[in-house]
Amino acid sequence: MIGKLESKIPPGPLENKWRNHKNNSRLVSPNNRRKFEIIVVGSGLAGGSAAATLGELGYRVKCFCYQDSPRRAHSIAAQGGINAAKNYQNDGDSVFRLFYDTIKGGDFRSREANVYRLAEVSNLIIDQCTEQGVPFAREYGGLLANRSFGGAQVSRTFYARGQTGQQLLLGAYQALCRQIALGTVKMFPQTEMLDLVLVDGHAKGIVTRNLCTGQINAFAGDAVVLATGGYGNVFFLSTNARGCNVTATYRAYKRGALFGNPCFTQIHPTCIPVTGQHQSKLTLMSESLRNDGRVWVPKQVEDCAKPPDQIADTDRDYYLERKYPSFGNLAPRDIASRAAKEVCDEGRGVGSAGRGVYLDFADAISRLGEDTIREHYGNLFDIYQKITAEDAYKTPMRIYPAVHYTMGGLWVDYNLMSNVPGLHVIGEANFSDHGANRLGASALMQGLADGYFVLPYTLPNYLAGQMGKRPSTDHEEFKRVESEVRARVKKFLDTKGDRTLTSFHRELGLLLWDKCGMARNASGLREALEKIPKLREQFWKSVRVPGEGESYNQSLERAGRIADFLEFAELMCIDALERDESCGGHFREEHQTSDGEAQRDDENFAAVFGWEFQGNGNILRPTLHREPLHFEAVHLSQRSYK
Amino acid sequence: MNFPLRIWRQSDRQSKGKLVEYRATNISADTSFLEMLDIVNDELTERGEAPIAFDSDCREGICGTCALTINGQAHGPKHPAAACQLYMRSFRDGETITIEPFRAKPFPLVRDLVIDRSALDRIVQAGGFIAARAGSAPEANSMPVPKHNADRAMEAAACIGCGACAAACPNASAMLFTAAKVSHLAFLPQGAPERTLRALKMVRQMDAEGFGNCTNTYECEAVCPAEISASFIAKLNREYARAILQRSAGE
Numbered sequence: 001m002i003g004k005l006e007s008k009i010p011p012g013p014l015e016n017k018w019r020n021h022k023n024n025s026r027l028v029s030p031n032n033r034r035k036f037e038i039i040v041v042g043s044g045l046a047g048g049s050a051a052a053t054l055g056e057l058g059y060r061v062k063c064f065c066y067q068d069s070p071r072r073a074h075s076i077a078a079q080g081g082i083n084a085a086k087n088y089q090n091d092g093d094s095v096f097r098l099f100y101d102t103i104k105g106g107d108f109r110s111r112e113a114n115v116y117r118l119a120e121v122s123n124l125i126i127d128q129c130t131e132q133g134v135p136f137a138r139e140y141g142g143l144l145a146n147r148s149f150g151g152a153q154v155s156r157t158f159y160a161r162g163q164t165g166q167q168l169l170l171g172a173y174q175a176l177c178r179q180i181a182l183g184t185v186k187m188f189p190q191t192e193m194l195d196l197v198l199v200d201g202h203a204k205g206i207v208t209r210n211l212c213t214g215q216i217n218a219f220a221g222d223a224v225v226l227a228t229g230g231y232g233n234v235f236f237l238s239t240n241a242r243g244c245n246v247t248a249t250y251r252a253y254k255r256g257a258l259f260g261n262p263c264f265t266q267i268h269p270t271c272i273p274v275t276g277q278h279q280s281k282l283t284l285m286s287e288s289l290r291n292d293g294r295v296w297v298p299k300q301v302e303d304c305a306k307p308p309d310q311i312a313d314t315d316r317d318y319y320l321e322r323k324y325p326s327f328g329n330l331a332p333r334d335i336a337s338r339a340a341k342e343v344c345d346e347g348r349g350v351g352s353a354g355r356g357v358y359l360d361f362a363d364a365i366s367r368l369g370e371d372t373i374r375e376h377y378g379n380l381f382d383i384y385q386k387i388t389a390e391d392a393y394k395t396p397m398r399i400y401p402a403v404h405y406t407m408g409g410l411w412v413d414y415n416l417m418s419n420v421p422g423l424h425v426i427g428e429a430n431f432s433d434h435g436a437n438r439l440g441a442s443a444l445m446q447g448l449a450d451g452y453f454v455l456p457y458t459l460p461n462y463l464a465g466q467m468g469k470r471p472s473t474d475h476e477e478f479k480r481v482e483s484e485v486r487a488r489v490k491k492f493l494d495t496k497g498d499r500t501l502t503s504f505h506r507e508l509g510l511l512l513w514d515k516c517g518m519a520r521n522a523s524g525l526r527e528a529l530e531k532i533p534k535l536r537e538q539f540w541k542s543v544r545v546p547g548e549g550e551s552y553n554q555s556l557e558r559a560g561r562i563a564d565f566l567e568f569a570e571l572m573c574i575d576a577l578e579r580d581e582s583c584g585g586h587f588r589e590e591h592q593t594s595d596g597e598a599q600r601d602d603e604n605f606a607a608v609f610g611w612e613f614q615g616n617g618n619i620l621r622p623t624l625h626r627e628p629l630h631f632e633a634v635h636l637s638q639r640s641y642k
Numbered sequence: 643m644n645f646p647l648r649i650w651r652q653s654d655r656q657s658k659g660k661l662v663e664y665r666a667t668n669i670s671a672d673t674s675f676l677e678m679l680d681i682v683n684d685e686l687t688e689r690g691e692a693p694i695a696f697d698s699d700c701r702e703g704i705c706g707t708c709a710l711t712i713n714g715q716a717h718g719p720k721h722p723a724a725a726c727q728l729y730m731r732s733f734r735d736g737e738t739i740t741i742e743p744f745r746a747k748p749f750p751l752v753r754d755l756v757i758d759r760s761a762l763d764r765i766v767q768a769g770g771f772i773a774a775r776a777g778s779a780p781e782a783n784s785m786p787v788p789k790h791n792a793d794r795a796m797e798a799a800a801c802i803g804c805g806a807c808a809a810a811c812p813n814a815s816a817m818l819f820t821a822a823k824v825s826h827l828a829f830l831p832q833g834a835p836e837r838t839l840r841a842l843k844m845v846r847q848m849d850a851e852g853f854g855n856c857t858n859t860y861e862c863e864a865v866c867p868a869e870i871s872a873s874f875i876a877k878l879n880r881e882y883a884r885a886i887l888q889r890s891a892g893e
Binding site for chain 1: 670673692699729753758774777785786787832833
């Protein structure tokens with residue numbers, strides 16, 4: 001049983017907490033560091049930067065990733081930029097303002113102390129990445145350029161074309177490569193973590209499957225760091241890479257780690273819509289397009305099949321401008337996403353699948369000229385053209401919201417350690433910094449903050465008491481978990497049913513999208529909670545996983561991930577049902593203001609929900625642990641978009 | 643749309659591979675090339691046959707995982723684009739499509755269309771980095787970089803590491819890949835202290851992996867999804883010559 005959740009937030013005024021904590025943290029001396037082995041799972045911005053930094057400090061690191069190279073982690077796909085409180089623009093930015101914007105953007109559902117620390121170390125990240133050779137955009141004078149982003153009133157976003165995630169990841173990857181060459185980090189690509197091993201209640205190892213050979217192995221360490229990203233692919237269609245999954249964090253949850261706020265998912269309003277049944281993923285288009293594009297659908301259902309140029313202006317419903325006259329097309333992400341869903345639910349969606357709305361640049365082109373629009377958005381129009389074969393200069397774009405980030409994740413304390421001693425969780429995989437809604441350009445900031453500048457300071461707080469306690473993989477716990485993993489792999493292959501993995505994943509995704517997506521309500525969530533266990537049961541009866549276990553078998557990889565999604569989806573719905581309020585991306589239809597805005601209930605829900613797995617093989621209702629959120633520096637207010 | 647397919651099947655490195663004929667039927671023009679393969683794989687699974695192994699991840703052209711030779715061209719007929727950015731509307735209905743892995747000796751085959759590109763990682767490990775310890779970095783704006791240099795560095799840094807350059811090259815040369823990293827870091831003042839050693843070590847590793855030499859065919863540039871210019875190869879040659887001269891002068 002887990003007692004009260006200890007967030008371990010240091011005492012003292014907000015702006016001194018991190019400094020005091022560093023001063024009071026334990027240290028591991030340089031001579032002793034090489035005696036510790038650290039397992040890092042994941043090689044994206046968080047995992048890559050953590051593995052490189054810990055290796056540089058002298059720890060012996062083993063880093064695992066499912067991709068064929070650490071450089072391919074999904075952080076690579078982030079486009080927009082990374083925030084920092086440098087105030088290079090002299091426009092009044094500060095650590096406090098970045099902190100405040102982030103905590104308000106998260107709709108007051110994150111920890112003040114964590115977010116303040118994030119804002120504080122943001123500046124170090126820019127220094128570090130610049131020194132690594134990240135080619136940030138620059139002014140003619142040679143100094144770093146900034147742009148404004150995500151509704152902030154200051155320009156604090158650093159960027160490298162539309163490929164900021166790629167460049168930051170390559171910076172971390174190169175640092176990692178250097179450590180691999182020096183021998184401090186041993187890299188295990190194409191190796192997927194399938195379970196966590198606890199010895200005497202401490203996380204002391206993992207069990208993995210080598211994706212090339214199918215070999216199942218155990219690895220022991222003095223501490224385990226999970227940096228395995230988000231679980232957006234539970235929805236089947238998302239902007240995540242194909243391989244992104246919940247397995248590492250979900251397996252840790254089943255071994256006792258609390259899952260924090262699993263229902264907090266972010267749905268981005270401007271993605272290229274689904275074209276048909278066989279679509280495998282969705283592509284994000286920068287939100288900046290809404291600066292000049294007007295969003296509309298036909299007023300009449302009958303008009304939806306007509307080409308857009310044959311629908312008269314008076315027959316068009318510019319619904320964002322109609323509903324939110326002051327913000328119009330620049331309504332915030334969650335509002336814009338939900339509004340698009342509503343009009344499509346009414347049958348007024350456009351495109352072959354009926355799930356799309358127009359983003360029309362005709363007015364902007366006639367006002368500013370095609371050249372100006374090309375200059376501002378040319379690369380986005382090109383991406384759109386590549387995917388849809390349509391020329392958005394001539395005909396309106398079609399867009400639709402899509403899942404692209406998950407704020408929920410494993411619960412961690414201020415040291416980024418979960419309730420399981422030794423198990424640390426960083427980056428998107430933890431729940432900590434974004435509350436109920438992440439602001440643009442904050443994900444890259446958090447991943448690198450955790451890896452370069454937080455975990456290296458907080459990990460010794462755990463390690464200092466653990467000298468010589470690393471078990472051998474001959475320990476019976478390793479043997480037990482390993483045999484459980486083997487049995488599970490065998491079970492997939494032995495089921496020999498007649499349904500494909502895709503059909504299960506798609507069915508789960510559609511159900512979740514419908515009932516636990518942009519808008520949720522109690523009866524829909526209850527319905528999902530009835531259907532998910534049935535689908536899971538069917539899966540284990542009738543799934544077909546071809547091939548063998550001891551070989552390169554992509555179907556087997558997917559089977560494990562989908563099986564975990566089939567359990568995790570239930571946890572998401574339980575959390576969404578329990579959180580009987582609306583906040584950020586979690587919109588409960590029962591709780592909205594008269595004009596359709598999210599209505600928080602601070603009295604009852606200003607808390608982190610940490611879920612504890614119950615059951616042994618079978619799945620019972622998890623136990624809820626609440627960590628109340630205390631706000632001292634900020635005043636809780638209703639976010640207003642009017 | 644319907645497509646006769648000829649796809650390379652090989653169960654592992656040791657066994658002999660061959661082109662096997664399949665059919666992709668009832669495919670909509672909006673289906674991506676990899677989604678077409680997903681459909682074929684689901685049909686194979688339903689029929690109880692082994693699905694075709696092929697690699698992909700982000701499916702938006704940035705991670706560099708997909709590595710298919712389509713009708714003889716690395717990443718297929720549309721340039722610049724990775725195979726995942728290719729759509730079936732780029733093919734004629736009924737057209738036979740031949741799909742093979744990227745072929746180059748330093749990329750050993752894993753299964754079917756999947757190859758091992760760890761040779762590229764080892765080239766970076768040899769010197770494709772700037773040694774910058776977290777905590778040691780000076781203030782970011784303390785060292786201005788002319789915009790032109792920063793832009794050139796970014797053009798080179800855009801490489802997605804897919805290996806198409808080596809697959810397309812008649813000599814299986816990885817010069818474009820190596821040149822992109824050497825150039826990216828050579829254009830920046832932060833990269834200056836390790837400039838000489840970096841060029842020497844990366845080129846040495848590239849040779850050790852068994853990649854061939856550049857003979858200016860420019861196939862690499864033609865297929866590169868990130869539009870890396872072959873002029874960076876000239877830059878690498880200059881960097882390497884400079885490094886050799888410095889070394890022989892004992893500097």
